[in-house]
Amino acid sequence: NAGVTQTPKFQVLKTGQSMTLQCAQDMNHEYMSWYRQDPGMGLRLIHYSVGAGITDQGEVPNGYNVSRSTTEDFPLRLLSAAPSQTSVYFCAARRDRGSDTQYFGPGTRLTVL
Amino acid sequence: KQEVTQIPAALSVPEGENLVLNCSFTDSAIYNLQWFRQDPGKGLTSLLLIQSSQREQTSGRLNASLDKSSGRSTLYIAASQPGDSATYLCAAADTGRRALTFGSGTRLQVQP
Numbered sequence: 774n775a776g777v778t779q780t781p782k783f784q785v786l787k788t789g790q791s792m793t794l795q796c797a798q799d800m801n802h803e804y805m806s807w808y809r810q811d812p813g814m815g816l817r818l819i820h821y822s823v824g825a826g827i828t829d830q831g832e833v834p835n836g837y838n839v840s841r842s843t844t845e846d847f848p849l850r851l852l853s854a855a856p857s858q859t860s861v862y863f864c865a866a867r868r869d870r871g872s873d874t875q876y877f878g879p880g881t882r883l884t885v886l
Numbered sequence: 887k888q889e890v891t892q893i894p895a896a897l898s899v900p901e902g903e904n905l906v907l908n909c910s911f912t913d914s915a916i917y918n919l920q921w922f923r924q925d926p927g928k929g930l931t932s933l934l935l936i937q938s939s940q941r942e943q944t945s946g947r948l949n950a951s952l953d954k955s956s957g958r959s960t961l962y963i964a965a966s967q968p969g970d971s972a973t974y975l976c977a978a979a980d981t982g983r984r985a986l987t988f989g990s991g992t993r994l995q996v997q998p
Contacts, residue, residue, distance in 0.1 A: 777929075808988075815890065815975065815988030816930075823984075831985055863929055873918055873937075873979065875986070877929035 775799055777866050777878035785884045786854045794849040794881050796864030802876070803869035805847040809833065809860040810880075816863060822847055823869055854885045888913045890978055892989035899966055900997050907961040907992045909976035914954045917979040920986065921950050921961050924973045933974075934961070966996045 780795045798805065806821035808831075818831030822841040836858060838850040847866075851858060864878040889912045899905055909919070918937045922930040934943045934950040936959065942951040949962040959976055973993045977986040 813990055815990045818985045821984060873935055873983065874932050875920070879929045
């Protein structure tokens, strides 16, 4: 049982490039979410999903797209990277009913030049 | 909009000391309050979760309390150890259970 996995661990992009941050979970949890963590600030919610085919915006969704075609995977897409998107990105999963315990992935450190 | 504040931002204590980390939130309409631990370069690990109807939760040397009316939660760590050195984050869940609002964390250093 790997929990929540994220790839890649590190990534450097140039302004304007696109990429997808991968997130997968093997716990069959319905709810998944993406957060970004910037120095001196708490984590901020980007997008979340309550199940396959259902996604919604969080506090800072601009510049990011998500989709949820399966329960296991919740990729985050940057269509045209900007330096302001330099951050550490965390994916999390939890049950939508029952326990509210959140399980976080190890994070992806993204630098946009 | 919910705002979560954690004081102090950093704390250094000698091993064996009991300590309290503070968390305050502006909107008392929360579903639960959660405490996480984050080690450098790692993800977050859930420590304690207090439902809005509860007053406290305990796990080993950790005890978290919640006072919704005053918008405060505290994390008490008993008999601190060097292995407790990490950043501790609190987060308030909205009543729709869709979002966590995080504080910026308290970085704890326990000196051997």
